[in-house]
Amino acid sequence: MDLEIAALTRAEGLWFDDCGLVLQAETTIFRISREFLAVQSPIFRDMLSLPTHPDAETMDGCPFVLLPDSAEDVTVFLKALLYYDFFEPWPAKTTYPILAGVLRMSHKYEVDALRKRALVHLSSFHPTTLSGWDELVDKKCSWFDDLIDAGYSTIPLIILARQLSIDWILPVAFYRMYETTCENIVLDGRGNFELSGSDKLALVVASRLLETTEVTQILDFLWTPFSIKGCTSVHVNECTKVRTKCRRKAEYWRRRDAETASTMPLDLWNAADWQRLANDVCQICLSQMKTVHGEARRSLWARLPEMFELSDWTELEKMKAEALE
Structure with missing residues (x-):
């Protein structure tokens, strides 16, 4: 029995008159190569290899398959299969x-x-x-x-x-x-x-945690220790005064209101901040602060999955490697 197609929409760029399979998703229909689709997907290969019943529905004289997927998903999927430049590998742009x-x-x-x-x-x-x-x-x-x-x-x-x-x-x-x-x-x-x-x-x-404890730990290099051993500042406690002043400023950066997103701890102190600080403290204090700050960031990163009740990074990286192998 040949189905009526008048009320359906042919997918632009995915209706080929010389191909022998019609797919329908929602109210959109696609006419493509049965053999091509079977080669690309083992699921479709198995589906299309089943014997066709004499009374099976057809459309435009072709075998017909009604898909449960959205028309949008079927459209982008088929275009990605048929047109290489439609969905190119990273870092090509896509939506x-x-x-x-x-x-x-x-x-x-x-x-x-x-x-x-x-x-x-x-x-x-x-x-x-x-x-x-x-x-x-x-x-x-x-x-x-x-x-x-x-x-x-x-x-x-x-x-x-x-x-x-x-x-x-x-x-x-x-x-x-x-x-x-x-x-x-x-x-x-x-x-x-x-x-x-x-x-x-x-x-x-x-x-x-991220807005309180973790921010405090990330900024701790500006508080602790009060005076860094080996400081070579010309004036007594000059580096300590600069660090304390920076910490006070940083406290304002972590403030927020209910209508805006938070400033997150990994982003709270960046390269530009280090550059400004480098002009006002000695190299020994700067080096020590960078070490402490780096350790705090690494510690936060290591605990990030646990905060969201996920497996640790080792297990997650294993899952990633298996999926991409």
């Missing part, structure tokens, strides 16, 4: 809807090469090492900017990672929640995206 759709579909239909390409896009902007995090300073990511500009923060990303067990991106994704948003979005969600109750709780508990 979050394209990335998420390709990842969901390639995971579901076991298109490993495409899935790995999508995972590299995610992983490259969600490092598992502190050095990797520091390398991202001032770097842009087109698909991540999509989320922020739309006001979603990392909520859709966290939900996607939970659904597909991409746990190694979660520490940074959670951390960025408080870099890029405020509490009402965390608690109420945005649009159709809302975090699970357990993830909301983990974020709230971790935020208390």
